[in-house]
Amino acid sequence: MTPESQQKREPRHFSMIRTFTPADFVTLGNAFSGAGAILAQMQYLATNQPRWLWLAFGLMPLAFILDALDGRIARWRFQSSPLGADLDSLADVISFGVAPATLAFSMGMRGALDVVVLLYFVGCGVSRLARFNVTASSLSDNTGKVKYFEGTPIPTSLALVLVLAVLFWRGHSGDVIPFGVWDVGPFQLHPLVLMYFASGSAMISKTLRIPKF
Template identity: 50%
Template sequence: MASSAVRPTQLKRKSSDPHKLPTRFSMVRSFQLADFVTLGNGVCGCLSLMFAMKALITQNTDFLFTSFWCVPAGVLFDILDGRVARWRKSSSLLGQELDSLADFCSFGIAPAVLGFACGFQKMLDLVILTYFVCCGLARLARYNATVAAMPTDSNGKVKFFEGTPIPTTLVIVGVLAYGVHNGKFWRFANPMYQHEGPFAVFSQAFTPEYVWGGEISLFPGYELHPLVLMYAVSGTLMISRRLRIPKL
């Protein structure tokens, strides 16, 4: 009987077994309140993408404007998560990475998809939109890699940004929303889908005279919408190391 009894030391060793499965929802339990606010930013970015695709499928600008509004909502969550973290005096490497991923979704990918939805669909347009997305990704990666070495104030807050912060792409979204509101992009003759081929309706809606600013031909067969260059400017400013923006 005595030889079959489990010793206390054995119980302790078993409880500290490195191969033991983690408890359920252990990752979610480790989230701080600010992390859940950051997730709200990511949700806004995801919804913006879905509503933009829904707008193209249904040819309904109501879905497009909903997609536009999701981006400033993401900015609001992005502002709040930092304030909540300072209020709760809680910050972590997980929160920092989560914030960057949410920002990339809401302010990197979503504005590019909205540009595509508004008619920037030529091959050179796609090159510039891809450049813009890559700049946003590189800017966030650089910030995460260098934030620990950047100068801070007495509260431990970084004093300035290198390059424009990625939420400034809200300006681009505002330009697109203004254009759609004033009939500068979408001009569907028939709101219902016309079965004349998979791209017939879209070529009708995004002809040069309908897309704001028209289009120019740089090479035979390679056209460009000049307004898409605002994405190139925004991306270049984000990755600039000489441009320093004071952090408010």
Template identity: 60%
Template sequence: MALSPTTRHFSMLRGFALADFFTLGNAACGMAGVLLAMGFMAEPEIRQFLLAAAMAPLALAFDVLDGRVARWRRQSSPLGRELDSLADIVSFGVAPAVLAHAAGMDGGWDVAALIYFVCCGVSRLARYNVTAETLSEGGDKVKYFEGTPIPSSVLLTAVLALAAWQGRIGEDLWLGAWELGPWVLHPLSLLFVLSGSLMISKTLHIPKL
């Protein structure tokens, strides 16, 4: 089909602000973390696991920069906010969960905990997007977070990286494993339950810097 005279290739990207490309950098780091964690499961080399974990702070750096660039350029927009949330769920929701699974949290209760964590992250970001205008009180910046922001999951990734550095993943995962009913639970996965629960709290207010 022929293109109309006004149609340009990659026209959607032409409409992106500079900050949006930093947001895409965040998403790229998250996806890299997922693929590296999957690679570790196929061929367990500790270097690959640590590299997957390193994608989280790198994604966080992009996440911080996109906000600062948007304010510097005064180019904040609903599109940018949606892009930011979609990138965050990959980098700080799905990627940490996949890394935890690669670390050995593969029992039935672990899987349920990791799914719960990701669903909490999705819910947290959706609520933020819906309420951001109200929370900003007519200004151009949200004053506080309801619940912990999803990038706080970088702390979970740091715990996994430390465990891997000490050789305490897989069968030697910290705190061991418990058989509870039909499934196995690695108590370390409860950190993900705690993190997810804090993200969806409405009573916990954290000032946004």
């Protein structure tokens, strides 16, 4: 391949990256933080070293900060990319859906019914984001800003992360999770996991209307 032909091919290789705005790179930082939290939890399960779980606890609030910044940066620079909304939703699924669910698993909620509840929670988060993307135009005012959320936004799952962080700090994980474990036939359920059921149900509610500031 000649240098001239290589130069002609390079724009095609990087065409998608070139469409990214500064806000989109911040959104990617959100996704990286959530994915990093998941990997840190896996390392915790492999090594049983608490520092890895604390790293996961720290990365999820960082994801929230970056999630809040990307929209502000887009409005400040009057720039947005066609990928922006979808990129934001995909990042949120990782950081505020999958990462909090795997955190519960890492903390000891690993019964069969626990897993069912955690999958329900993730499914609610995905559905919540999909519904918002579809209905955003009908919920927006004349300026294009969405007036309110139907159901709780998926980043509210950070409240679950905070609860688990306090419990982990106090040594309540593994076999000493608060409220213990229930045997439901051949299956096990940790009652604490029901807070994920409540959070997921609130996300997909159509009666809850949360003002968007």
